Amino acid sequence: MTVTYSPNNRALRVTCQVCIMGYGMETTLTLHNTSDEAEDLGRHGHQAALADGLDFVNTLSYDKASAHDRLTDAPTAVSWLQLHALLHQEMVRDILADAAADSDAEERLMGRIRRVRGALRELLDAAVEQRPPQSGALREVNRALRAPYVIELVPAADGVSLDHRHEGDPISGAMARLSEAVTRELTGQNVRRLRVCANEECRWVFNDHSPAGRRKWCDMSSCGNRAKAARHRERQKQKAAADTLPV
Secondary structure (H helix, E strand, C coil): CEEEECCCCCCEEEECCHHHHHHHCCCCCCCCCCCHHHHHCCECCCCCCHHHHHHHHCCEEEECCEEEECCCCHHHHHHHHHHCCCCCHHHHHHHHHHHHHCHHHHHHHHHHHHHHHHHHHHHHHHHHHCCCCCHHHHHHHHHHHCCCEEEEEEEECCEEEEEEEECCCHHHHHHHHHHHHHHHHHCCCCHHHEEECCCCCCCCEEECCCCCCCCCCCCHHHHHHHHHHHHHHHHHHHHHHHHCCCC
């Protein structure tokens, strides 16, 4: 899958290439009959959901314009990926052992994860703002999407089902699946449902499920109420200033 920007298109365009044709499949692939052998091969049938991709982007959050990174080091980052079913337990042990043995390896690992996260954030911001994304972000996401998968038939209770198996680095596979989830939405019909919280001090990314599709705030009880309070204070300030003017 390659993501490109076209000025004649609404936002982004996805093209599928033969070497990674599995990304062209719209159906979520599930493994109906798992086994120890399948687990040993690093095989699992679930794709990352859009919610996983947005949660990943939001691990760098903002509060009153101050950045807060929830992925502070390799253990927290790897635990997050495992919690979202993007890494198997045996993968986690190996990755953390490598990071603990080599501080440079941990730095490289975190750099890869944060680069993909930042690139996905740029693509989402660009879609919301209806502008072309930065070329560097496109390159980073396209690089993430190139992680190799093998599509294959596996036994199922009622016959066979399609599944995929990782080839290569598991972190690259996790980044690919998160990137795929976000880019599918960016290139789909509901891209205008993607939102960035209108509170400039928050900027939380979310998917607008409201019937009208006009939601502005990540949470009305927090950012929405803050905005209402700010508008009220501004009106009071303007009224007080008007009252002090000479008649």
